[in-house]
Amino acid sequence: MIVLGLTGSIGMGKSTTAQMFVAEGVPVYDADAAVHALYAPGGAAVGPVEAAFPGVVVDGAVDRARLSARVVGHPEALKALEAVVHPLVAAHRAGFFKDAIKAGADIAVLDVPLLFETGGDRTVDKVVVVSAPPDLQRQRVLARPGMDGAKFEAILARQTPDAEKRARADFVIDTGQGLDHARQQVRDLLTRLRAPPPLEAGGEAAH
Template identity: 35%
Template structure:
């Protein structure tokens, strides 16, 4: 039985991935967000949370036994070796869960939102990769408006992610999201038609 058409959606911080994924969902595509899966995997009682505590210490938990995300983020943000340790704990389970969900998906195709696809090189079985691309200057503006970060913090976040060129290098399809929500939605609708046609031929 042929597998369902899988579209990997990625992009840098502030690129518009969330808006794009919401519009794909409104058009009938199944959207699987690996950030949501990651949050589910570190709920109390989950093996991944136990492994994080074993690796990084009991102070990664708050008073209620939940993961202290801010503390963990501060711990690994500036340390690439520790960030790699965290990714080694989480990414195999995230990948396995995302693939399992994609196999149960309804609709003509499914969209896997994978923010760190270019950074981790995760081996997802994707048929196409869609990059939501945004000029870095516009990323800075959006991050400042949305998250209230200082200029220095914004630069640190951008430096921790793949470059624009690295993301574009893995793209099959590109939407340049620099002209407002209406243009973004129009581009998504165009790709929805294309992906639906591809899904139909994929199953034939």
């Protein structure tokens, strides 16, 4: 099974592109959604996080605002949180892969916003970066509720620049020319990955 790492800066259309892979029958693991599930009532992270940071659980779920207040700007607290959450996410992800293989999937996608920033690009077979022109990116982000220029710039400062992402990508999906164009790029990418390897002069497939 080929594992694709899907990433892209804020406002580039990564979530929409992930759904295009789903529409093509490719299983997609959403890292952010996994953490939300772990923090929700009954989630595996609720008890351990409350034990490490008493008072952050409200109505049976981890209150993300309270948790952020405890860890943002506190490196040791962040490390303690990661020590709790990362193994749970890893186990959750392993279950996803097990199910995908069992279902006979030949390609699976890991949707990870900070793929390069966390070194996740080294754990996948190919990296797909979702990109769009800077002016369109800014327009999309500033249209979001509660967003302003300062917040946008602060988020960008924490992310690997788009130009560097594109340079390090195996594939780039351009969402700046509409949904149909992006959808065709996804289909073309999958066709390329599923194509048989070229034959060597001796007649055997290249390894």
